[in-house]
Amino acid sequence: MRYVKVILALVLVAVGLGGWYFLVSREQLVFGFNEAPAAPGIGVIAFGYVITLVGVVLGAIYRELQARRARGEQRIATIPGLFGDVFRSIDFWMSACASPIVYALLWKSFAGGGIAALTIVALQNGFCCTVILDRLTTTKAAESGAGSG
Numbered sequence: 001m002r003y004v005k006v007i008l009a010l011v012l013v014a015v016g017l018g019g020w021y022f023l024v025s026r027e028q029l030v031f032g033f034n035e036a037p038a039a040p041g042i043g044v045i046a047f048g049y050v051i052t053l054v055g056v057v058l059g060a061i062y063r064e065l066q067a068r069r070a071r072g073e074q075r076i077a078t079i080p081g082l083f084g085d086v087f088r089s090i091d092f093w094m095s096a097c098a099s100p101i102v103y104a105l106l107w108k109s110f111a112g113g114g115i116a117a118l119t120i121v122a123l124q125n126g127f128c129c130t131v132i133l134d135r136l137t138t139t140k141a142a143e144s145g146a147g148s149g
Contacts, residue, residue, distance in 0.1 A: 016100065021045075044115065045107065048122045052103045053096070055126020060092035062127070095129035102132050 064086045068076075076082050086092055106125050110118060125132060 044118070047115070048107065048118045049099075049103050051119050051122040052099050052106070052126035052129075055123040056092070056095040056099050056129050057086070057126075058123075059127035059129065060086050060089060060095055063091050064089060091130060094133075095126075098129045098133035099126060101136075102126070102129050105132075 061082070064082065065076075102125050103122065106121060110121065
């Protein structure tokens, strides 16, 4: 049973990566000064996504520390315990699951600026992944609710 779960997880990861790569096509719509950019390779696309994941981890750590401070904790008992709580938190997994969608939206709207701009924007979007996805889903729900009434 354990091997079935591992194999299923690997298949889901492979399907997710395939869908992510499909969403993050290499062609971008650019105008004006950036009209003829060099097409970025898969390395740049992967680098931006890894930076987004770093932002996801940093954002989850930050929100875990905020929650602990709200509970009245003044010190971290153990750093490994903090990371264990972060990687088992629902907030982290929601952000990790939303990160391919957020990065695909980022990549589609990103035009120029180079690797430095991609790094900053990807880190920021990873940090706020759950907020971005909440806004997207809330906006879609409000639009569909307003249209039906």
